[in-house]
Amino acid sequence: MNQLKIPMCVVTAGFILVSANGQAGEDIPFDEAELFFELNDTDGDLGIHGKVDGDEWKRLVIEDPYERRMMSVRANGRLKRQGITELFFESAEPTFDELDPDDFFKRFPQGLYEIEGVTLDGEERENEVYLSHVIPAAPDHVTINGLPAPEDCDAEILPIVTAPITLVWEPVLGPHAELGIDGDVDVRYYEVVVEIDDTDYKSTSIIPGGLTQWTIADMNFFTLSEEGEYKFEILVRAESGNKSAVESCFIVE
Template identity: 50%
Template sequence: MKQDFRQPATTNLFPPRTSLALLIASAFAVASPIAVAGDDQEIPFDDADIYAELNHTDGDLGFHALIDGEPWKRLAIEDTRERRILSIHNRGRLRRQGLTELFFESAEPPFDELTPAQFFNRFPEGIYEVEGRTLDNQEMESEVEFTHLMPAPAANIQLSGVPAAENCDADPLPVVTPPVVISWDPVTHSHPDMGRSGETVEVVRYQLVVEREEPTPLAMSIELPPDVTMMEVPSEFTDLGEEFKFEILVKEESGNQTAVESCFEVDG
């Protein structure tokens, strides 16, 4: 809404009851894709990530970017044919102050409006250039590889041994007795139906998000290393509601990621 190298059998570094604090700490060890610096006279950005995100459940794709570095007053992104697809010029007080970080997500129209083939044709594979100018007029540049290698969605999702519903519209939804343990099979290949299908991928991390929508929105999120494919949702969280939505994101080496969503009810 994301980079994929197959690993053998799953090894759970943390048992289901591992503390949330320890898992959060482990997430910082997961590496981000590295942007390649441009000309030696130019300052590279600290982070320059360009990637696609697929919502496999809803059927949509988005073009995302995360850029961070020295304070800048101008920023641009050029595609593989050196065509500018983004241009930002700070104005007034913000130009004098400078910006350091930028994250954006494109619109994500459903596949009946923009097919995967049309999306990938719109954003071709290859090297994209991120360019900027600092407050003291130094040039900034990083080169980022954007690929069409999308990880397959997480499969065989279980909720304490109960198969997950296909989506949140299922009726009835699975009813689970706490503690709720969400598990899935390791992802080792690319998506079978879009992009560069049939290739092996190297997953760099999974992300699990669990949300309560009623009576007020509440969410928890945890990043997991690639050899951990299960997580126990703290009972302190599931005690706060009756119905929950969860999302599993698979991020492969280039940064591309694929998400699946479903819902469950808690037997309280």
């Protein structure tokens, strides 16, 4: 008796989740999402900062590495209809006498944080950002036209200089010696700010990490202070996003 052999095929059904943009199983991130620490080494305080930027959204949640919610933002009313595209925030920055740095870092553990949101169209957005406890050392041994910068603006004697003003500092090569944990530090950039207290007048420059001096040559700017006193801040930002800053004052005659 002849037997007819029929080949058997096993078909496996696969279920694939497709996101709104047609890409399978892929989270859609915000255009920009970051969390970082900022140290004011002169005043002795620390804070956590964050920024989110992207398509119009109505809800935002930030969770720490242990999936504990630490921030929730929800637009309501007419703002919910309009949508939010960019949000920047800074935490309070109590001095080290009020909040010990070790306790601060326990409050905001190192690791991956999730930033999640929902757009006006109901699409989900999600980013994972790494928050590091490696804090860059602050710029040190600052000089103003060759004169040592005082410890802070409350010094009894402030250096008296003439414009243009050149600020020089030592390169930041590693982590802060007293705060955070040890680790490599790659400088992304320095930021130099010179301003007149209690006014809107300031000069701000962001310069490459390979430069450790900057000249403010606008002579008109240095005629704006009636008392001739100017405040400067030199800030370093590491590739991790973390920042450290020093500040002091000088007088232009």
